[in-house]
Amino acid sequence: MDCEQFRLACKYGKQYIEHHIKGRLHPANHRNALSGRYAGGPVPWGYVVDYDRHSATYKRFLRYEPHATLVVHHVFERFAAMVRPSVMELTRVWEREGRAWPFFGPEVDERRKRVLGQALTRSDGANGYRFHYRQAQHILTNVAYLGWCVHRGEVAWDYERSAPLICHEALVGSDLFWWCYDLVAGERPPWAPPRVSAQTTYYRPHHSRRASPDEVWFLTPGRVRCVTHGSRYSASKEATGSVRLECPSYDRQTGETAYLCPVIAVAPVEAKLIDAFRAELRLDARDVAHLAQIAQRRQGQRAAATSLVQQELAKQRLLLERAKRRALQVDDDGMAAEFLDEARRARQRIRELEAQTAQADAKSAFGADALRQAERAETLSRRIWETFPDWPRAAQSRVLSLALNHAVIGPVHRHALGFYIQWQGGSVSRREMVRTLGQHVRWSADEEEAIRRYYDVLTWSALLAMLPFRSRESIETFARHRGIVRRRGRGVERVSTPPLVVSRSPIENAMRAYGFPLAASGEPHPAMAMSGLVSSRW
Numbered sequence: 001m002d003c004e005q006f007r008l009a010c011k012y013g014k015q016y017i018e019h020h021i022k023g024r025l026h027p028a029n030h031r032n033a034l035s036g037r038y039a040g041g042p043v044p045w046g047y048v049v050d051y052d053r054h055s056a057t058y059k060r061f062l063r064y065e066p067h068a069t070l071v072v073h074h075v076f077e078r079f080a081a082m083v084r085p086s087v088m089e090l091t092r093v094w095e096r097e098g099r100a101w102p103f104f105g106p107e108v109d110e111r112r113k114r115v116l117g118q119a120l121t122r123s124d125g126a127n128g129y130r131f132h133y134r135q136a137q138h139i140l141t142n143v144a145y146l147g148w149c150v151h152r153g154e155v156a157w158d159y160e161r162s163a164p165l166i167c168h169e170a171l172v173g174s175d176l177f178w179w180c181y182d183l184v185a186g187e188r189p190p191w192a193p194p195r196v197s198a199q200t201t202y203y204r205p206h207h208s209r210r211a212s213p214d215e216v217w218f219l220t221p222g223r224v225r226c227v228t229h230g231s232r233y234s235a236s237k238e239a240t241g242s243v244r245l246e247c248p249s250y251d252r253q254t255g256e257t258a259y260l261c262p263v264i265a266v267a268p269v270e271a272k273l274i275d276a277f278r279a280e281l282r283l284d285a286r287d288v289a290h291l292a293q294i295a296q297r298r299q300g301q302r303a304a305a306t307s308l309v310q311q312e313l314a315k316q317r318l319l320l321e322r323a324k325r326r327a328l329q330v331d332d333d334g335m336a337a338e339f340l341d342e343a344r345r346a347r348q349r350i351r352e353l354e355a356q357t358a359q360a361d362a363k364s365a366f367g368a369d370a371l372r373q374a375e376r377a378e379t380l381s382r383r384i385w386e387t388f389p390d391w392p393r394a395a396q397s398r399v400l401s402l403a404l405n406h407a408v409i410g411p412v413h414r415h416a417l418g419f420y421i422q423w424q425g426g427s428v429s430r431r432e433m434v435r436t437l438g439q440h441v442r443w444s445a446d447e448e449e450a451i452r453r454y455y456d457v458l459t460w461s462a463l464l465a466m467l468p469f470r471s472r473e474s475i476e477t478f479a480r481h482r483g484i485v486r487r488r489g490r491g492v493e494r495v496s497t498p499p500l501v502v503s504r505s506p507i508e509n510a511m512r513a514y515g516f517p518l519a520a521s522g523e524p525h526p527a528m529a530m531s532g533l534v535s536s537r538w
């Protein structure tokens, strides 16, 4: 019997939950949330809920001062200011600087503190609630800081503005917010504004914990790829303190190609990069006009203004038509005259409006404001052009990482590397880098065999003819390393014709697809040939 009663109670319980909670309370709660009111759950840092029933902002978020400032300056702005923005590093920064959320004061409602009391460690000696990794992630991706309200994946919508409803005070600007959001979260929700930058992945190179977070080994980590393997060149620091770029595909390098991917010192690459970037900064009148157009579009002023004029125009045309029609329909002369007068006025107004639009179109394609903005951008870019090489590396790195889409490095011939740079927005730079030492080409088994058999048998000219792509120095070095000896002295008879030729193809131009070699540089750099670094047999 008890069993039966229990089952019945369970059944009622289930019905109650389904009907009352799920069917009535939840939708009500959802509606409430979508009108911008607090509907329970965690309150974002920097806000408190207004629990005063008589207040105009009842059940809405209010800015809570000591925390709000921290959210703005020490979460969003600090994150954006990092050379390599990282949520984990942000947490460490707070820890290092001894920062924490100050405890809530007595004026704050108990309900706000109660939620926190369970969730946060309030360690003794601490000056506040601890900041941790998850919090940082939540804050950097929470649209509540834009003043928006999201409940169960749906955003409170303002149908008049056809944009998310502003439910409370925003703490950060939308540019800063979405910049951080894109780095932390993979994808934007469907109701968010679409991404404008093409940057989809943000590469974070492995970074030693001991190294300072602001130390920059290479200006654009992760953006330069090896042309042969497509892998990202990684920067590594030598014991001497110099930094080199290496292709990480060691296995494929030894297995598939006759030469190893070039290992490049960072300095010349960066010099070319900065040079190419500065070349991009020179703006002409057409660029300025283009910038003004962009500024105009962002303001949306002109569109709004002209559409108002157009609306007015359409209205007046309608009036004119109607007045003319009426004047024809009525018999009374007085009335007809009145309508005709009305028509005349409408025609007059139409003429005015048409002149106005024509004038607006002719005078300038964009408003003075947009033009001023574009000119300011031009001045700015000129100033960057002048001072960029002297900027601190951290700042250079941030700017270049924003400007650079991707880059490719690969050998053009033994003594030159091609550097292909694709900027955001589509323009392209090409630079060639001269190598002090020629590209190393590994010795094949055939070559080794030939050296073993004939090193002691042939004259030097015969040896060089046998191995047309090797210099005397490299043959000597190779033989010494392998312990192959060549006897000295008059008693040695040597043959002067090579018994065979072991030819290897020279380094192929791996950068052909990227438009290399550049004009008039198919050969070794003249400076190199003169300095004697290049043997005739390169």
Ligand SMILES: [Zn+2]
Residues within 6 Å of the ligand: 226, 227, 228, 229, 230, 231, 247, 248, 249, 253, 261
């Ligand atoms: Zn490679």
